[in-house]
Amino acid sequence: MGRAREMWEQLGAALEKQDTDELGDLYAADSVYLEPQNPPHEGDLLIKAYLNSWLQARSDVSAATKRLLESADGTTLAVEWSLSYSAGGRRWNGLPRASWLEVDEGGIRYHRDYY
Numbered sequence: 374m375g376r377a378r379e380m381w382e383q384l385g386a387a388l389e390k391q392d393t394d395e396l397g398d399l400y401a402a403d404s405v406y407l408e409p410q411n412p413p414h415e416g417d418l419l420i421k422a423y424l425n426s427w428l429q430a431r432s433d434v435s436a437a438t439k440r441l442l443e444s445a446d447g448t449t450l451a452v453e454w455s456l457s458y459s460a461g462g463r464r465w466n467g468l469p470r471a472s473w474l475e476v477d478e479g480g481i482r483y484h485r486d487y488y
Contacts, residue, residue: 375447
């Protein structure tokens with residue numbers, strides 16, 4: 374298992390625990406997180422603040438990996454996954470997602486979500 378897969382597994386676990394401190398620690402200081410219909414989140418502190426706000430509106434978060442492809446050197450990863458959570462008095466199950474991660478010794482440098 375390469376570093377990218379390791380970081381992905383830590384990211385999923387931190388989301389499920391709703392641990393924003395752990396989430397923030399996964400991102401490099403100069404990282405970028407991109408997702409549809411939002412401006413870029415740049416830097417570990419802004420990413421952590423965004424994820425904290427996002428998680429505050431949700432409970433019982435679950436992330437399930439469906440397919441995963443990691444580069445031979447373990448620094449890039451493409452993953453198909455699903456997200457489930459409760460929010461607004463309703464349960465959202467199995468929302469399809471895909472993500473691209475690029476990592477180095479500093480953590481996640483580039484994270485892009487597709488849905």
